[in-house]
Amino acid sequence: MDHMERYHQWLADPAIDEATKEDLRKIAADEKEIKERFYKDLEFGTGGLRGIIGAGSNRLNRYTVGRATQGLANYILKEGTQDKGVAIAYDSRHMSPEFAQIAGLVLAGNGIRAYVYPSLRPTPMLSFAVRELGCTAGIVITASHNPPEYNGYKVYWADGAQVVAPRDKDIIAEVNAVASFGEIKEMAMDEAQAKGLFQYISEDVDNAFDANVLAQRQAPEIIEEMADDLKIVYTPIHGSGNLPVRRALEKAGFHQVYVVKEQEMPDSDFTTVGYPNPEDPKVFVLAQKLAEEKGADIIVGTDPDCDRVGAMVRNDKGEYVVLTGNMTGALLTEYILSQKKTKGTLPANGAVIKTIVSTEMIRPMCEAYGVELMDVLTGFKFIGEKIKGFEETGSHSYIFGFEESYGCLAGTYARDKDAVVATLLICEMAAYYKKQGMTLYDGLMALYEKYGYYREGVKSLTMKGLDGVEKIQKIMASFRAETPADFAGVAVEWAKDYKTQVFKNLKTGEETTSPLPVSDVVYYTLADGSWICVRPSGTEPKLKFYIGVKGDSLADAQAKIDALEADIGAKVAAV
16 A cells, blocks of 8 residues: 555544544645655554654554554453553653553553553653553653654563564554554543543552662662762753652752753753753753752753663863763763672672673673673663563573663663663762762773773764655665775774674674674674674664774774764765
């Protein structure tokens, strides 16, 4: 079925309301817009649906949300786990409460109890609620840090982690099998509540979540000692982190916490920033101003669904500088491992997990502490999958996991990245270093001196729309068709294709098979130990080039990053 057929099918569908049809009639003369909205159905990416809000099969709306939920309900009914119910959470985005309610009422229409948070909550709290309430699945309505016009729908399973293969493919197969919107069974709210099929999650679950977050403190005594001295500026960037993060910091004992008032309340347009991504330093302009006024030691900010955290700290000149996700991940890994070693609680079978695009500084760090480092594909669901495996086999004790895109998790109470616990531990770590007369920047410099000058970079190419999808596919095909002999004059030693699963040593001709699942990723290891990873984003219209190097100094490492970025740009331009 082409885009015009889909478009007319929607206009003729008796299940679609008249307001939606009127919206679609307004674009009748704009075939490009019709194509954008109808050239495909929204597909599951790294965890579910994500797209621009609006009418159309390639948009997020009450019908695509209803269809996804009906497909999930059909899958649950086939699994025979419907009696356990499904937990639902949502963030501060446009239509998030409405989509959460629709999902709950479709589940109710299928005889499956929906446990819904009464107001916005972070994604990790949904992960926790699934486990705490013993649900078979979970849904969170969020588009994480995407621009305001986006929203999304992520599905979790009983272990509290996002669904992974083959379950994700089986669920989307059920979604695709919902042939018409007329098949969606949606119950009225009053009936659903009367039958106990739509219930609000109680405050007890919030309190249990808080207790689990606080249990991840490594040295509560340091917080107690430094609580009056450490000054923290926090911004929820108009999202769901405001109350949970502030509760965690207050319960932990921090006394000097200042919240950016202009970004405190939920705002679906993210008016003060537009693009609410803590990876972008521009979101911290207001926080920096407040930090200067208060003389703050650290600035922390969480994204709309509060699963990612960004931080800024004072450097050796007293200026606020950004900590990247890799820097924060390395600092937290060292802090947690060192505290556990000091207290004699470091498990003999301990494991740290990172994604393949995250800093290699963790490798010598884990070797130094005698814990195993494991690599997984990009997407925190793969870290959650490992935790589940540890739980089932007892093979390892999970210590910490992180990805370069500003997400991490300490503890196993949740199975997705958690910016609540990350914020708490970053602040505790700042207190630890301040006690020694150091900033977190000083702590990072000490890590470089101890393990080497590792630096990372990301070159992102945004390519929107159908044309963008085709361009991304063309570039990926080009890199696969002919492996570059070098990048910036440094020879490629290994070309690892996670799609074909073939890893090849260009120097010796040796071939091995990928230890990880199939994924649209190409990874190059260079002769000097540098690496480059190419992959399309699973959540945004972007092609990403991840770069990692080790230099003789920070300046040397940055020069290597710059040279590689320039060469990547030239190679892409030639495609």
